Amino acid sequence: MKNNHDLLHIGTKLLNWYYQNARDLPFRKTKDPYKIWICEIVFQQTRILQGLNHYNRFVERFPDVKTLAEASEDEVLLYWKGLGYYSRAINIHKAAKQIISDYNGIFPSQYEEILKLKGIGKYTAAAVSSICFKGKMPAVDGNFYRVLSRIFADDFDVSSSRAFAYFSELSYRIMPNNVGDFNQAMMDLGSEICKPRNPLCGDCPLNEDCIAFSLQKTSQFPVKTKKIKSENLNLQYFFVHREEQFLIQQRKDDFIWKKLFEFPTAIPEVLQQFSKGCKTFQHKLTHKNLSIDIYDVEVTSNEIWDHFVSEHDYLVTDLESSVNRSFPKPLENYIQNLLKD
Template identity: 45%
Template structure:
């Protein structure tokens, strides 16, 4: 098909030189796909390089401590990916003797591997003729073929997967899947693509009908919850502080943080100060309380916007279970907390 051949030719001339494309190792392909979910390549690449250096094989990852995995992941976000990655590595290493399943259907039996990741590994590592459908693919196909199906609707995935499957050239699933994803990432970008230089500018239906900006259709909007975090950074006469693991389910599970006072609404600084003074967070007399950042940090996650303030609290006596700052910094933290630690202590 002309579309497929043109796309592959474009890819061969324009593709980025990325380390996971240099071989067909399912382990490194799997790592890259998990790391690049909801993450730009430029952001994910340094993490990938550090990760593969620390854990060059699936056995190295499986045998690692979860905190070591989370520490290397620190700053990449969506930490459930790291925890699931670790669990899946254990399954592959200890139940499958380090051997990845060799087909799309078998890959789906692994924990944390869904249809997209299974298709990526199957086609990139084993050249299995199965389509990979991500946001880039939705965008390219919806524009080129003028598909107005809402990509957030129930039947969209099946429709686009079937269309992508029909375009797969026989024996070239590997290169075609990489080509269409790369085309969406570099050329057919979400906003203001340069259609004048596009290899499909004579055949793209969206361009012909001036609908490029309207496609793909996505009507479902994510509900964003607002939360207000006040972190209490205690310090004693020895400059020790307090941190603890965030064990409750939800954001930042199993990462570390300072004692947290979460307010239901955007309380005034005076109201928060009174709450700190009136609640016994530690069995110690408070000498001084200062607000580190009068202008709150707004930390945006996919479904939550966190308004964060750090309160420095000096106490009289030695903190029970206190830890020196350098030792504390070695634990995995949400990046917004680690940035504070790095600025204040390191």
């Protein structure tokens, strides 16, 4: 392996390419750590084009840490609607309160301090510190794993617990002084050129330096041996309704879909007589395959309805009002279909 000095030309090539080809994204026009933080969380599991409207809507409603910290958790979840991974929205809200209480409302500038914020990992802390505060940490993520594995034809297992540290060290070998732009360049190269499948090697500014490309083995990198087995889960819901009203409850924060609203998950025998049938839906989450049964329970007795509502802690809502609450995607789709009917 060449020494670091001999490899810095790779990072310089990458930066020159980035300055000519950087994606025109709204958060690229700011060094506001709050907005960079939000965009990094939004786009961790969402494609840029799919997430832009969500990002713009979120920062328009919550333009700064103070506004976000003072909002209710339910409203934050509502503005996160459609992005999934709602635990991230909960963590963002908690982190905003941390910044107010622990840092006097000022976003911390040091990598180690940013890392202390709720829900922020090494990648996001490195991205924010380098882009906004000239920090020197590579923002290692899947793009880094893929690009570096191919450049060096390195078969280090990216599923290893040591992968982040290993590829961080590898990054330093090619990383120029402008780490913020380098991190963003790696993100763009990995997203637009060095794709997981069918990479556009002919358009890559680093193809002359890429060992995997020279060996025609790009498809063999990165190496990943561990595969997490998906869990199969069966869920049951009861859409209990009378005329335009139906019942909902809020989920706890100890399982999937934390703090979102849902239909009742069980009903007593007195309500089962009103069941009109069941529809089953399939839904995939990260490492979970869900089979969801939703029973249509139309209560035609006012007396039974009133008694059941008064004896339980369910919230009563209607189709129009329900759009102001956040539901898991399968239940959101169920409601949307009813609105269309």
